[in-house]
Amino acid sequence: MEHIEKYIEENKERFLEELFGLLRIPSISSQTANKPDMYVAAEYWKQLLLNAGADKAEIFETEGNPVVYGEKIIDPSKPTVLIYGHMDVMPVDPLNLWTSPPFEPEIRDGKIWARGAEDNKGQSFMHAKAFELMVRTNTLPCNVKFMVEGEEEVGSPNLGLWCEQHRELLKADIILVSDTSMIAPDMPSITTGLRGLAYWQVEVTGASRDLHSGLFGGAVANPINVLAKMIAQMTDEQGKITIPGFYDDVIEISSEERELLAQAPFNLDNYKKSLDIDEVAGEEGYTTTERTGIRPSFDVCGIWGGYMGEGAKTVMPSKAFAKISCRLVPNQKHEQIAILFKEHFESIAPKTVKVEVTSLHGGQGYGCPIDLPAYRAAEKAYFDTYGKRPVPVRSGGSIPIISTFEQVLSIKSILMGFGLESDAIHSPNENFALEQFYNGIRTIPLFYKYFAEI
Amino acid sequence: MEHIEKYIEENKERFLEELFGLLRIPSISSQTANKPDMYVAAEYWKQLLLNAGADKAEIFETEGNPVVYGEKIIDPSKPTVLIYGHMDVMPVDPLNLWTSPPFEPEIRDGKIWARGAEDNKGQSFMHAKAFELMVRTNTLPCNVKFMVEGEEEVGSPNLGLWCEQHRELLKADIILVSDTSMIAPDMPSITTGLRGLAYWQVEVTGASRDLHSGLFGGAVANPINVLAKMIAQMTDEQGKITIPGFYDDVIEISSEERELLAQAPFNLDNYKKSLDIDEVAGEEGYTTTERTGIRPSFDVCGIWGGYMGEGAKTVMPSKAFAKISCRLVPNQKHEQIAILFKEHFESIAPKTVKVEVTSLHGGQGYGCPIDLPAYRAAEKAYFDTYGKRPVPVRSGGSIPIISTFEQVLSIKSILMGFGLESDAIHSPNENFALEQFYNGIRTIPLFYKYFAEI
Numbered sequence: 001m002e003h004i005e006k007y008i009e010e011n012k013e014r015f016l017e018e019l020f021g022l023l024r025i026p027s028i029s030s031q032t033a034n035k036p037d038m039y040v041a042a043e044y045w046k047q048l049l050l051n052a053g054a055d056k057a058e059i060f061e062t063e064g065n066p067v068v069y070g071e072k073i074i075d076p077s078k079p080t081v082l083i084y085g086h087m088d089v090m091p092v093d094p095l096n097l098w099t100s101p102p103f104e105p106e107i108r109d110g111k112i113w114a115r116g117a118e119d120n121k122g123q124s125f126m127h128a129k130a131f132e133l134m135v136r137t138n139t140l141p142c143n144v145k146f147m148v149e150g151e152e153e154v155g156s157p158n159l160g161l162w163c164e165q166h167r168e169l170l171k172a173d174i175i176l177v178s179d180t181s182m183i184a185p186d187m188p189s190i191t192t193g194l195r196g197l198a199y200w201q202v203e204v205t206g207a208s209r210d211l212h213s214g215l216f217g218g219a220v221a222n223p224i225n226v227l228a229k230m231i232a233q234m235t236d237e238q239g240k241i242t243i244p245g246f247y248d249d250v251i252e253i254s255s256e257e258r259e260l261l262a263q264a265p266f267n268l269d270n271y272k273k274s275l276d277i278d279e280v281a282g283e284e285g286y287t288t289t290e291r292t293g294i295r296p297s298f299d300v301c302g303i304w305g306g307y308m309g310e311g312a313k314t315v316m317p318s319k320a321f322a323k324i325s326c327r328l329v330p331n332q333k334h335e336q337i338a339i340l341f342k343e344h345f346e347s348i349a350p351k352t353v354k355v356e357v358t359s360l361h362g363g364q365g366y367g368c369p370i371d372l373p374a375y376r377a378a379e380k381a382y383f384d385t386y387g388k389r390p391v392p393v394r395s396g397g398s399i400p401i402i403s404t405f406e407q408v409l410s411i412k413s414i415l416m417g418f419g420l421e422s423d424a425i426h427s428p429n430e431n432f433a434l435e436q437f438y439n440g441i442r443t444i445p446l447f448y449k450y451f452a453e454i
Numbered sequence: 455m456e457h458i459e460k461y462i463e464e465n466k467e468r469f470l471e472e473l474f475g476l477l478r479i480p481s482i483s484s485q486t487a488n489k490p491d492m493y494v495a496a497e498y499w500k501q502l503l504l505n506a507g508a509d510k511a512e513i514f515e516t517e518g519n520p521v522v523y524g525e526k527i528i529d530p531s532k533p534t535v536l537i538y539g540h541m542d543v544m545p546v547d548p549l550n551l552w553t554s555p556p557f558e559p560e561i562r563d564g565k566i567w568a569r570g571a572e573d574n575k576g577q578s579f580m581h582a583k584a585f586e587l588m589v590r591t592n593t594l595p596c597n598v599k600f601m602v603e604g605e606e607e608v609g610s611p612n613l614g615l616w617c618e619q620h621r622e623l624l625k626a627d628i629i630l631v632s633d634t635s636m637i638a639p640d641m642p643s644i645t646t647g648l649r650g651l652a653y654w655q656v657e658v659t660g661a662s663r664d665l666h667s668g669l670f671g672g673a674v675a676n677p678i679n680v681l682a683k684m685i686a687q688m689t690d691e692q693g694k695i696t697i698p699g700f701y702d703d704v705i706e707i708s709s710e711e712r713e714l715l716a717q718a719p720f721n722l723d724n725y726k727k728s729l730d731i732d733e734v735a736g737e738e739g740y741t742t743t744e745r746t747g748i749r750p751s752f753d754v755c756g757i758w759g760g761y762m763g764e765g766a767k768t769v770m771p772s773k774a775f776a777k778i779s780c781r782l783v784p785n786q787k788h789e790q791i792a793i794l795f796k797e798h799f800e801s802i803a804p805k806t807v808k809v810e811v812t813s814l815h816g817g818q819g820y821g822c823p824i825d826l827p828a829y830r831a832a833e834k835a836y837f838d839t840y841g842k843r844p845v846p847v848r849s850g851g852s853i854p855i856i857s858t859f860e861q862v863l864s865i866k867s868i869l870m871g872f873g874l875e876s877d878a879i880h881s882p883n884e885n886f887a888l889e890q891f892y893n894g895i896r897t898i899p900l901f902y903k904y905f906a907e908i
Contacts, residue, residue, distance in 0.1 A: 030765035091767055097663075154765055181669075195668055199766045208730035209551075210881040214649055214851030215635075217781050218693075218751025219742045221735035224776075225689070225754050231679065232686035239672075276662035281675035281806040288673045297672025300679050301769050302760035307777055311484035311608055312653045312814040313545055314779055314852070315755050315880055322678075323761055325768055327671045352735040360766040397668030398768070426769055427664040 001384070003137045004445055008438055011129075015441070016112070018048065019125050022087070023105040023114040029065060029088035029154045038065045038150040041087040045148050046070070048128045053135030054146070060166075062158035065150030069169065072135065073143045079452060080143040082172035082411065083131075084401070085124025085179070086152035089116040090426045097428035111431040118432035119425035123178040123418060124148060126437060130444035139445065141452035145172055149401075152179075155199070155361030156401040163408045174374040174451065175405055178440060180395055180417030183264060185435060188382040190375065191415035193293065193394030194402060196328035196365035198337045199301075202345060203356040204230070204320045210306075211316040221352035223320040224305045230355075231322065233348055234298055239283035241298045241326070243344045249332045253294055261289060264391050274422070292396030297327045323360070327396060330365030334400075338362055363400015366413070373454045374414050381416075381446035385439050416447065455838070457591045458899055462892055465583075469895070470566070472502065473579050476541070477559040477568040483519060483542035483608045492519045492604040495541040499602050500524070502582045507589030508600070514620075516612035519604030523623065526589065527597045533906060534597040536626035536865065537585075538855070539578025539633070540606035543570040544880045551882035565885040572886035573879035577632040577872060578602060580891060584898035593899065595906035599626055603855075606633075609653070609815030610855040617862045628828040628905065629859055632894060634849055634871030637718060639889065642836040644829065645869035647747065647848030648856060650782035650819035652791045653755075656799060657810040658684070658774045664760075665770040675806035677774040678759045684802055684809075685776065688752055693737035695752045695780070697798045703786045707748055715743060718845050728876070746850030751781040777814070781850060784819030788854075792816055817854015820867070827908045828868050835870075835900035839893050870901065 008015075027041040028034040042059045049057040049070035057070035065088065073080075092102040092115050100106050105114035112122060127146070134140035147170065149159045163170060180191040204223040211220060236242055266289050272280065282291040291297070305320030307313035326341065328334055342357040349355040368375060370392050382390040395415075402413045418440040424430050462469075481495040482488040496513045503511040503524030511524035519542065527534075546556040546569050554560050559568035566576060581600070588594035601624065603613045617624060634645040660677040661670070690696055720743050726734065736745040745751070759774030761767035780795065782788055796811040803809040822829060824846050836844040849869075856867045872894040878884050 030763065030767060032764070090769075091761070091763060093761075093763070153767075197668070197768065199768065201766075206729075206731065209878060209883075211729070212851060212880045213751075213753045213755055213779060214651070214781055215746060215849070215875070216729075217746065217753045217779075217850060218749055219734055219736045219745040219850075220729060220731060221733075222753045224757050225685065225752070228682040228685035228754065228757070231682035235679070275660075275665070275670075275674060277660065277674060277806065278808075279675075279805040280673055281804070282673045291673040292669060292671065295672055297667075298679070299667045299671045299676045299770055300682065300760065301667055301767060302762050302771070303678050303682075303774065304758045304762040306754065306756035307545070307547075308756050308758040308775075309484065309545055309547070310486065312655075312777065312779070313484060313607075313755060313880070314651065314653065315544075316753055317756070320757065321762075323766065325667060325671075325766070327668055350735070351733045352731065354732075395669065396671060396673075397666060421669070424663065426666045426767070429663075 001446065003139060004133065004442055007133045007137055008441055012438065015129050019122060020105045022121050022125060023116055024103055026103045027088050027150065028091050029151050030091055038088065042066045042068050042150065045087055049146055052128055052132035060162065062162050064158040067159065067162055068148040070146040071144065074140055078142050080145060080172040081448060081451065082145045082147060082170060082175045083127045084175055084177045085127060085148045086120045086150065087148050088150045088153050089121065090153050094428060099429055110435065111433050112437065113429065113431045115430050117430050118419045118423040119430065120152065120179045122432040122437060123440065126178060126418065126440035127444060129441045133441065134445050134448060142448050145170065152401065155363055157361065159401055160404040160408055163405065167409060170409055172411055175411050175413040176416060176447065177402065177413050178416050178418055179399055180415045181419030181421060181423065182417060183391060183393065185420065187265060188386040188388055188390040189393045190378055190390045191395045191417060192368045192370060192392040193330060194366040195396050195398050196330065196332055196334050196363050197325060197398040197400060198328060198334045198341065198362040199325040199360045200341060201358045201360055202322050202324060205318060205354040206316065207318055210318050213314040213316045216316055220316065221350065222316045223353055224317060226350060226353050227320040227322060230345065230348055231300055241296065243340050245340050246337065250296065250329055251331050258290065261293060261394065262287065264289060264393050293394035294329060296329055296332060300324050327398060328365055330367045332365065334362035334364055363398050364403035366402040366406065368412060368414065372412060374412065374451055377450035377454060378414050378416050378447050380450045381443045384446050385443040455900065457593060458587065458896055461587045461591055462895055466892065469583050473576060474559045476575050476579060477570055478557055480557045481542050481604065482545050483605050484545055492542065496520045496522050496604065499541055503600055506582055506586035514616065516616050518612040521613065521616055522602040524600040525598065528594055532596050534599060534626040535902060535905065536599045536601060536624060536629045537581045538629055538631045539581060539602045540574045540604065541602050542604045542607050543575065544607050548882060553883055564889065565887050566891065567883060567885045569884050571884050572873045572877040573884065574606065574633045576886040576891060577894065580632060580872065580894035581898060583895045587895065588899050588902060596902050599624065606855065609817060610858065611815065613855055614858040614862055617859065621863060624863055626865055629865050629867040630870060630901065631856065631867050632870050632872055633853055634851065634869045635873030635875060635877065636871060637845060637847065639874065641719060642840040642842055642844040643718065643847045644832055644844045645849045645871060646822045646824060646846040647784060648820040649850050649852050650784065650786055650788050650817050651779060651852035651854060652782060652788045652795065652816040653779040653814045654795060655812045655814055656776050656778060659772060659808040660770065661772055664772050667768040667770045670770055674770065675804065676770045677807055678771060680804060680807050681774040681776060684799065685754055687802055695750065697794050699794050700791065704750065704783055705785050712744065715747060715848065716741065718743060718847050747848035748783060750783055750786060754778050781852060782819055784821045786819065788816035788818055817852050818857035820856040820860065822866060822868065826866060828866065828905055831904035831908060832868050832870050832901055834904045835897045838900050839897040
């Protein structure tokens, strides 16, 4: 595939410059203050697609952030690939832990450093450049559609409806998404499963005002003490989640599939070393890979209440808060889990406090059969780039919109990710290896080629 | 006592103006940014004492914030009263809950509203004005010394040493302190017991960086989940603190003394209504008054970790923090409790996390016998102002320095407080009733009179 190598070599610097322009836009979707930035990002994407050779590109409004749509139809009888990506990014706090500012991308140690460098600006940008490459080298074998949204990091609350409203526009044979990672640079993998998600904010109120901990301590419920006890009760000694009915829809996978999953290389010592932990933790009876791949989880993502400043303040706060999420496995219904959690959490609240549970968002899990023709095409593309057949893996992460696509558009998605575990997505110092970035641009045209040949 | 009434009537507006000047100084001792304000407050106090008629007044440096000392020696053969107060105040967050800005004092509904209006600027200021009154009306019957510090709200870390270094200067027959409250405006009371305090910050660390809750959730310890479980374990179902040895020095009081304490009026319905709670909470087998008066308590004063912003962020934080305090009863040794807590908290930490416990401060409890002559003088003074004999009560609060005074200076303290439960000290909308403020200025000279007559 000489034309691919040649085009990348001739344009690699420009690719980076263009990506950096996108990375400089602080398009954080969970913060309303950054809403205008989403329009800047949308305009940037529109121009990217037009410059790459799209017949048309358009910014669509939704109830929330805009969606960028673009397409190039070369021949209606040929297969159509729909690319999905997102231009929004996660918040950046704690800011003081970043080595370089999150929205001032730079290259260090062979990596791009910035918020969104990988998730998902970097990875979705690879598709824009792969598309450009195929157009400019006259090798585009399929019709192409792009759909780039601005609310993935807050659970894509509006994209499902937008898809429903644009079913005809979005007609395609396969959805191609690079928003996942590979096992290692020398061990390509394709994600065949995604966990679902349910996410709540809880608020525990004691007295209607903050109290002096001396005058009231010991006689009035302290909402932090109570919240801690409530959270503690949500999981048991075996690491099982105690919400009644929580596991009802969890399908226990066969010992055969567990053996297959266990073939993915995993070194516990390296894993612990990379995280700087002495011991892993989790549900009894499952390996670390299984705990994130095939089992649901319960995590407090944030907690706050009372005095958080310097020194000591002897106060009993009026309120304590937590952000709580459960990762779900494919057969669990997130709407039902949201209700079960709320009912249970409220039921274990002592009468000494008031509890409010707000569901913030949720998404279904997703599964992709490895005998799907598009999956086979992806396998071949990776093989050409990496010299190895990719391993199918189940990811612990959630891309709630992927199952929505299946429900609304009846199109399967191929999760062709090029990220690495060390990319620190959602964390300070997010990064994306240059090698992976260019390998993505290399591999994507090969997928189109093999997919068109099916 | 006509001269008292006359002097107050003629000067009441000026008293308020001068107090407001003091209240406008944001002398928050737990925030280093406010350190310069402490010097402004110290200078203000020095001038207050000189203007009131002190022979001398001086600002003493310590390792921390300054101490203001002033005195008027009328006759070395007469008894000496040493006034203790503090010019530092608590932090003011959450600021949005204040009706009027904390450092812009104003009068509403017969009350002074400001941070420090009661604790302790308002109450200590009464002593300056009572002193002025006695000087100006030629009725001062004792020698007077003032000691006003700037670190009470952070546990008076330097005043103990300063007292040791100035034993001669501070020689006195009794220490008089107004830093407590009365049961009600029509139910005067004198505090005869104070709880001690131990206060820690704890830090729980999981992985060395924030993690994506999808990719790692369920397989790596989440420090918030762990911290919640650890806090939950610190108290049992009966509301008892589970630290081994914690109760070893707690003296169970006699049923006779419990009956005496029970005579203080207490209406559970009103108590619950005033706090807007459905049920009280606390150690089984004790009344609400006993829970704060004669029993130790365990409170998380602050907790934080992970994402605390708007919306949802699916993160497993690297660290979670809490500020934890125990109120202690007089016979418990705070230094020993600090060690017991640290040992126990570290011992219950799972191997999946690292735990760090930092002791932030502590103080001993205090007890005052009701047959002390100075206590009798205070009783009479209250009777004259309120027409009722004050009730002796044990407060749940801590003034750690009071027991230090006893240890270092061998002087007992009389806790002649004029605050009310509704003053919201340490909380937003701190206030001090004008009636109580003037009653304080009225009552203090009577104490001097009766104390001199003993």
